[in-house]
Amino acid sequence: MPLHIVRDDIANMRTDAVVVPANPKLLIGGGAGEAVARIAGMGRLQAACDEIGGCAVGKAVVTPAFDFPANMIVHAVGPVWKGGESGEADALFSCVGEALRAASRAGAETMALPLLATGSFGFPSGLAIDIETRAIQAFLDACEADVWLVLYDRASMRAGRSMFDAIAEYIDDVYVGEHGFEATRAFHDYASTEGFVPHAVQSAARPSSAPPPMMAPSPDFSAKPSRGGLFKRKRKHKGAPAPTPTLEPQSLAERLAQLDESFAQTVLRLIDERGLTDVEVYKRANMSRQLFAKIRKDDGYRPTKKTACALVFALGLDHADAVALLARAGFALSHSSKFDVIVEYFLVNDIHDIFQVNEALFAYDQPLLG
Known part of the structure; x- marks a missing residue:
């Protein structure tokens, strides 16, 4: 990182x-x-x-x-x-x-x-x-x-009051609401006493030489990799339901021969489809070159959850495709985890700047991406 x-x-x-x-x-x-x-x-x-x-x-x-x-x-x-x-x-x-x-x-x-x-x-x-x-x-x-x-x-940690207020509200809606306790009270307390710098003030005072925040990918960067999303979804047909196929017994070897595309293979395919370079991706993911090399060299590479999430943002995936890619690594986003809820907030709001994500994770004492 x-x-x-x-x-x-x-x-x-x-x-x-x-x-x-x-x-x-x-x-x-x-x-x-x-x-x-x-x-x-x-x-x-x-x-x-x-x-x-x-x-x-x-x-x-x-x-x-x-x-x-x-x-x-x-x-x-x-x-x-x-x-x-x-x-x-x-x-x-x-x-x-x-x-x-x-x-x-x-x-x-x-x-x-x-x-x-x-x-x-x-x-x-x-x-x-x-x-x-x-x-x-x-x-x-x-x-x-x-x-x-x-x-x-x-x-x-002050990245703009509007963003942090929205994150706190989102956590209240999907995390606190489901678990019945005030997880954001401490954050609201110091937000009101310390005072955030309004987002508009920060934008006005941004140094002219600073790179713009990666709030959203460029048009080419955000283009969908294929029609129907990251993984093609079958269309539903009206009419009588199709008969349930008879499943023939398979040996373990046969099942292993029919594995889906791995997490690493999917990441590399998306990089190619979006016309990105490895350097662009690992820098956007806040990853070291050495860590990314493991993905390039090993089709069976199993990332940590924070690394998998970092690549989701680096690739500019929407929420649905992010969930699909995380599943390839054996992960899901759960409303029982504050880390997951914060990650989900940025995905559903189409914000792919990993530095903003990490600022929010830090503010809530969660592990950072990368």
């Missing part, structure tokens, strides 16, 4: 590179930067920053990690929030991309970063998450790496 979202402290992360928020003068202050600096050695880290001299807003610099258990520390200078009309979104998008690229150029393959420019810089956390995930997505589209977005708490 190239993009991981975790609830932790950046000082606890063990990756090749850790990214910390910094100011233009590279003076170590409070917050995440100070927590990492205390482990690295405050004096030596500040001396390394002083030698560099400073860093412009939207840029990043690399220093040794000293006693911190990483290969390097990346100091990223985010913008001060001034209401959203002074290019803050573009500056934050640039800041994240510059930090990740600097780490990659220095040899890092695993990277961790917190929310940047929030806290004393005043950037709204919900908008910061939206921008940072898009910047990470753009970086991962060009580079092979693993990136951890580290959030201090789940209440930090």
Whole structure:
């Protein structure tokens, strides 16, 4: 899974590179930067920053990690929030991309970063998450790496109030309604007290250089693979019912010789039918190249449920075809599982952006796709 979202402290992360928020003068202050600096050695880290001299807003610099258990520390200078009309979104998008690229150029393959420019810089956390995930997505589209977005708490997750309200309502309808308890009360409580960034505000403040969210596939991408859906469905004929055929006894060998198309075979067929490349699919699925190679090499590959669901979104399947593909892997979507209900919400609403799906899963303390 190239993009991981975790609830932790950046000082606890063990990756090749850790990214910390910094100011233009590279003076170590409070917050995440100070927590990492205390482990690295405050004096030596500040001396390394002083030698560099400073860093412009939207840029990043690399220093040794000293006693911190990483290969390097990346100091990223985010913008001060001034209401959203002074290019803050573009500056934050640039800041994240510059930090990740600097780490990659220095040899890092695993990277961790917190929310940047929030806290004393005043950037709204919900908008910061939206921008940072898009910047990470753009970086991962060009580079092979693993990136951890580290959030201090789940209440930090703000992907747009309208979407999360709709998800909460959907869970109430199909999950809480069937099981008789208020599973979303805690989410509503912190939603009302912390305050979401409205989706319209986020769209207006999206950095101009950010890739658009994958809310829906392009026309070619969403085209059905064949008439009648993923698996051809027989038409019902009016009139008298057809006689029930007599089933001849079959040996086990005969039955095994008549197996349906496997999950892996179906995925590869859909990739070909939709004119996609392997790289497009595994990046859209938030999968590593190594994991996808197993599907390509093994017709009998059995995925985990989260991997199977990730491929459903990467292929742009509708709800019916998603259910059919999951069945090929031996899975179903159940209203007794909050994970399944959240996945179903995005399918029935034709939203195929796996980063949005994972943001919702994280907010509800569910495993992420990929």
